[in-house]
Amino acid sequence: MHIIKRAAMPSWKAWLIRLAAILLSLIVSGLFVMFVTKLNPISVYIEMWKGAFGSSRKIWNTAQGTAILLCISLAVTPAFKMRFWNIGAEGQVMAGCIGTAAVMILFGNKLPTFWLMVCMVAASVASGIIWALIPAIFKANWNTNETLFTLMMNYVAIQIASYLSTVWENPAGSAHIGVINMNTGKGWFPAIFGHEQTINILIVAVLTAVMFVYLKYSKHGYEIAVVGESENTARYVGMNVKKVILRTMALSGAICGIAGLIIVAGKDHSLSTTSAGGQGFTAIMVSWLAKFNPLMMILTSLLIVFLERGAGAIATSFRINDSIADIVTGIILFFIIGCEFFVNYKIVFGNKGAKQ
């Protein structure tokens, strides 16, 4: 038995393999949940479905959750296409959250609503950009390992949030910020069509379309692809590799900042060390699973959010620990990651020639 590389697989077949992997993983994780809860497998899925889509409110929340995860996934995508392993989205989102919350707290009662919003957007985007550019500058100039640098930046950002939680704590002594501008609602996103989630979803929908076009049809997108494939080629045709790295990371950071803005102004109306909630890491997998295609990311982020909410619902109704969502997500990721092997390689048994 040995392994050989496939020539090329038609993309429908590749997606069929991935679909099969997802189904298989749902079965395995269903068995796991069944084992823990003693539910029969069908009821497991029904419970999960109900948990994510069981009511209009749940549907809205799932949609919003998807939008936020999708937003962060969009942010990491250009950097990944450039083979810049930015695992610092978590910190960049935190930075955006911090920027937004700072403006809401410090200027909430001093600025008219319009200018307050402008400042919030500016602050969130600027903080995200700064957080992304610091490692990028070192990468571009000294080829400093970006994976670990961005990882450390996450914890620095979280510590800053922790610091601010004691500075701006409310009530005193709680080390928590609580709901910002609870009585005035200053700096909160307005509800559209009766739902406060609408505006968040709309922002991300527009971003998704823009990112799709940017990556596929713009000159910048082409530069990103070339730098990602081969820095030497990029240099050979005269691209300014440093500039492309910095510009792309700034873009990544800016979108992470917007995600932070949405989280604080559109959803939590607060700031804590878990504002980003690990989604910076999940987004990496969402982006990779979708093969860096922004439209596919709608589906992959929905899948992940569905799993988390579904498993969360099961955890609540059976009063078990909601970490079960992480386990289920992990299992499904393993299958999807592993199935790429069958897209790229095939196994040949015995000492016979491979027919193709």
Added chain:
Amino acid sequence: MITTIVNFLQRAIVQGIPLLYGSCGEIITEKSGNLNLGIPGIMYVGAVSGVIGAFFNERIAGDKLNPFFAVLVPLLCSLLGSLLMSLIYGFLTVTLRSNQNVAGLALTTFGVGVGNFFGGSLATLYGEGGALSLKRTSDFFKTALPFASKLGDFGKLFFSYGFLAYLAVIVAIVAAIILRKTRVGLNLRAVGESPATADAAGINVNRYKYLAICIGGMIAGLGGLYFIMDYTCGVWSNGGFGDRGWLAIALVIFAIWKPDMAALGSALFGGLYVVYIFIPNLSRSSQELFKMLPYLATIVVLIATSMRKKREHQPPQSLGLAYFREDR
């Protein structure tokens, strides 16, 4: 004054031990060319597997807890749990040649989930309810050398730890010697530098990768076990292990891929982790700022090594890349 310093150093070392296990395991793994970002998850599983073992051992043994089994059962369970996690990662990245970054992150998601799930609800699942405490088992893990208390500060600094702390240092030194002085170490380094070369030289690349991943993972898992059995005295709290797994990965760079350097580095990182406690009159908010120190230190080291560009201080050349012999 001296007592304060000894206290500080002792706490730094205690904080450093989980990091040392984690980074030692990661160094061995990275030497085979595999960047395992799943180490944080493996450490969680290493911890919770030990907890599960101890939990059932305590229930079965009843009041007569045999010291030998009280240590052995959690230890073996922990090793087994980490081994299974490592095998998942190895299967994905070596056999199936998946992207190492993504596979590692998924493993961490999974491992943290497994840790918090079983750690947090083991008692509930078993029908006991309440928080989990394994103080009785922990006491055996914490047993210090008998003469430690008689030697004053000296004893406190050098002999006051549970056996897992000494084991960590031994593991680091042994790993350093194996990597530097033996044929196995030479072969392993070659696999990480250039798998094609190692393969052509007759080294079984996949076997070395699997072994490095599994042994590295099992070592890292002991870090989790030490944390839960020694540091927290057998009390599980969800998320209590925090980001130590990531810090362990950062420490690999600090130690420029040398296990013996990691031993020193872990104590330093441990010190940075707790230094805020020893600085008098810090406000609550400034304490939070001090907690940034380990991360900032790592960043400084990262920058410094990348600027110096010394050939021998670079990561293994094929780190992060899958190897396929018939690639052409």
Added chain:
Amino acid sequence: MSTAALELKNVTKRFGNILANNNVSLTVNKGEILSVLGENGSGKTTLMNMISGIYYPDEGHIYIDGKEVLIHSPRDAFNHGIGMIHQHFKLVDVFSAAENIALGFDEPGRFDLKEVSKKVSEISKKYGFNLDPSKKIYAMSVSEKQTVEIIKVLYRGADILILDEPTAVLTPQETEKLFKILRSMRDDGKAIIIITHKLHEVLEISDRVTILRKGEYIDTVETSKTNEAELTEMMVGKKVSLNIDRTEPKDPQKRLTIQNLTVISPDGTKVLDNVGFTAKSGEILGIAGIAGSGQRELLEAVAGLQNIADGKITYFDPSSGKAESLRNKTPLQIRDLGVRLSFVPEDRLGMGLVGNMDITDNMMLRSYKSGKTVFLEKKPPKSLAEKIVEELEVVTPSISTPVRRLSGGNVQKVLVGREISSNPTVLMAAYPVRGLDINSSYLIYNLLNRQKENGAAVIFVGEDLDVLIELCDWILVLSSGRVSGMIPARGAKKEEIGLMMTARGK
């Protein structure tokens, strides 16, 4: 009567749809040197990789000393006494020579590098090598690295040695030295297989020749009973005249002058030291030298890809005659000056092209900035791609096939096609026929000649001295980053160039 050391019977190997070896058989005897002759892409390397355990054959049998064996891995190959010296050296850069030699070899007894070094010195003495066992690979020259590779297999006691294109990177003098060593090994009773496509080497070193063509076994002949023409015919499959049409330069004008050019590498060594020459329009200037003598840095310096420590690069505009300095300008700035400078780099898929992109997107590399909007214009590169595929007969399923999937010759056609599409006034090409079969090679030579006739100043970096002498008008020889001479190509002698390649520069 000599006995067979290694015998292959009816071996077949496929990669996907490609039949790399079809039903190949060969025999090598003890105390014999066998040449395996074939063009690039004829399956020589694949065949040898199956003997050394890198690939596993789909069909066929392998016998050693008359017994059938299965070789699943390089380790199996070692155990059968087979040692392979790869064309692309398989050495760990940060290890010393001794560490590389000891790698993967489970000698009985304690692991001791000093012991290894001692044995290495003994082997060196026996066969006449010169090697410092403690030297790190990254500090070694190409021929030193090759020495490490050869000692490595001897150290393991190999009786069957396979050398894949061992002379490709050596000077004529180094080649002569290597052949001497090979002969002494043959007299020592070892079976040696040498893979090559250089006919004169086949005739000089081997006892017998096995010829492959397009993965098929053609024949095995005794070297003493054949000649160059016959071998060529068997190798290429038809009678070919290996002559390059070299025209006399028409009205050569100064186009590019380089003065006192010095480039310092990041680790502080001078990779180019005080280099100076003039390239004229309508001429081909060949650059010869051992691999790594500064050829790459020289072309990259002109193309605006190297930091220049000292010196001048001056371009003379053909229409206005104006002199422009190109020093420390980026490729885009050079283009903005109106300089039509084309560059076919040595690393085709790593620098000249993007392997994972299709032909159209690769055309766009040079033109993606055109147009005023932020969006790409895809139509012009698409029609250029179609034109090149048609005119240069690129074999590809479509223009939207990733170039990495094309064969070496077709990749090079795509790259050269793009580079000459802008009617360059200066065309630089580094090893443009490396890895190409004879037909593709001659197509490339013709394209270069056509550019020369169109009045371009062509700079050609080559490794095959015979080709340089036949194709070029002038030959510049580089030695350790210095110019050791510039001579007219017509009437130049290979040995003379070879000596200049190793000479300390002026």
